Amino acid sequence: MRIHPLITRSDDLQALVDRLSKHPFIAVDTEFMRENTYWPDLCLIQVASVDEAAAIDPKADLDLKPLLSLFVENEDVLKVFHAGGQDLEIIHNLTGKAPSPLFDTQIAAMALGHGEQIGYSNLIESLLGHSLDKGARFTDWGRRPLDKRQIDYAIADxxxxxxxxxxxxxxxRKTGRGAWLDEEMERLADPSSFAFPPEDAWKRLKLPSRNPAVLGRLKALAAWRETEARSKNLPRGRIIKDDTLAEIVLHPPKTQDDLGRVRGLSAGWRNNDIGARLVAALANVKPLDPEEMPERDPKRPGLTKDAVLVSDLLKLLLKIRAKESGVAAKLIARSDDLEALAAGVRKGLNMLSGWRYEQFGKDALDLVEGRLAFAIENGKLKMSRVAEPESVDA
Structure with a gap:
């Protein structure tokens, strides 16, 4: 494979993109810094086909449009990532779109017996039999110039x-599991995963209250913090931490002077501009509208004591089936769906349709409905069928 020097010129990038566009797939990775910013600071983009690989310097004076167009517009080239969530977010921030079509090897590894979140180094060692150099893992990718070791490390990915x-x-292909991943890849590329308006920021926060007045304040204050963080390009927690925000939502200040007594805020909030904006954000806040109230998850009704025990048995069955099939349990079923099944829910559960039903859902349904039982035989756990399984629409 040909390895190019660091690309810093638009004409070199265009020529690279022209060649990459002729391949059925390309591997993509990025290096970025985010410790001190709201928006990820893109520092390097690495791409490879089976013939060549290169690192592109986005901080150089070059036009990234051809490369970004290859990522999000060219449907003939599959883009391959590993644990690509943050890479996809960066590309979405730059283009408003997610790469398409795409493939994530970490998700694929879940279907091939490598566990739920195998790291890149471990995957490479497992499949290729050699270890990766981790020496430049914690490098400052924003500093220039980058030395050869840093670039070699990045391109190796x-x-x-x-x-x-x-x-x-x-x-x-050999195991017939390729189609199992379609749903997961579609979810990964969902634009709603990367962009949301400030007024929806409250939905990402956990607050144990269904009081409309409290949730109204949460919506207002979360939107205020999101706007402040974006405008200053600072992490949300650098504006105000989640637990401090929750304290203010539950016990709102009557005046700006009260902010000086809030744990997690300095005394300066009594009279500084950001404190004034916080108080203004809470002024005249209305209770959350009924149509905005979060619905109680129909998949997670309250569990009785017996249902909790059934849920535990389902989790045990899932571990057994995951081990037998070599598929990560998380890819087959999630804990909240197991609890829902234990509580009597039968519709809207992924495990009761498609390949998940065949691999696990059929037995899970038999277990909760009394057609499958656990037993101990010669000191070992085994399952025994006590009735013939009933068919369901998969």
Whole structure:
């Protein structure tokens, strides 16, 4: 594989994109810094085909549009990532779109017996049999110039990714599990995962209250913090931490002077501009409208003591089935769906349709409905069928 020097010129990038566009897939990775900013600071983009690999310097004076167009507009080239959530967020921030089509090797690894969140180094070691150099892992990617070791380290990520991807696809083909991943890949590329208006920021916060007045304050204050963080390009927690925000929501200040007594805020909030804006954000806040009230999750009704025990049995069954099939339990079923099944829910559960039903849902349904039982035989746990399974629409 040909390894290019760091690309810092638009004409070199355009030529690279022209060549990459002729391949059925490319491996993609990024290096960024985010410790002190709201928006990720993109420092490097790495791409590779089976023939060549390169790192592109987004901080250089070059036009990234051809590369970004390849990511989000060219439907003929599959974009391959590993644990690509933050990479996808960066591309979405730059283009308003997610790469398409895409493939994430960490998700694929869940279907191939590598566990739920296998790291890139461990995946490479498992599939290729050698360890990666981690020496530049915590480098400051924002500093210039980047030395050869840093660039080599970054490019290695995509060269190995371009090598393991075809092997994983072949394993998925042989096991017939490729289609199992379609839903997960679609979810990963959902634009709503990357962009949301400030007025929806409250939905990401956990507050044990269904009081409309409290939730109205939460909505207002979360939107205020989101706007402050974006405008200053600072992490949300640098504006105000979640627990401090929750304290103010539950016990709102009557005046700005009261902010000086809030744990987590300095005395300066009594009279500074940001404190004034916080108090203004809470002024005349109305209770959350009934149509905005979060619905109680129909999949998670209150569990009786017996249902809790059934849920525990389902989790045990899931562990057994996951081990037998070599598929990560998280890919088959989630805990809240197991609890819902234990509580009597039968509709809207992924485990009761498609491949999940065949691999686990059928037995899970039999267990909760008394057609499957656990037993101990010669000191070992086994399952025994006590009645013939009933068919359901999958």
């Amino acid at each position: 995509v060269t190995h990714l371009a090598t393991v991807f075809p092997r994983m696809v072949e394993k998925l």
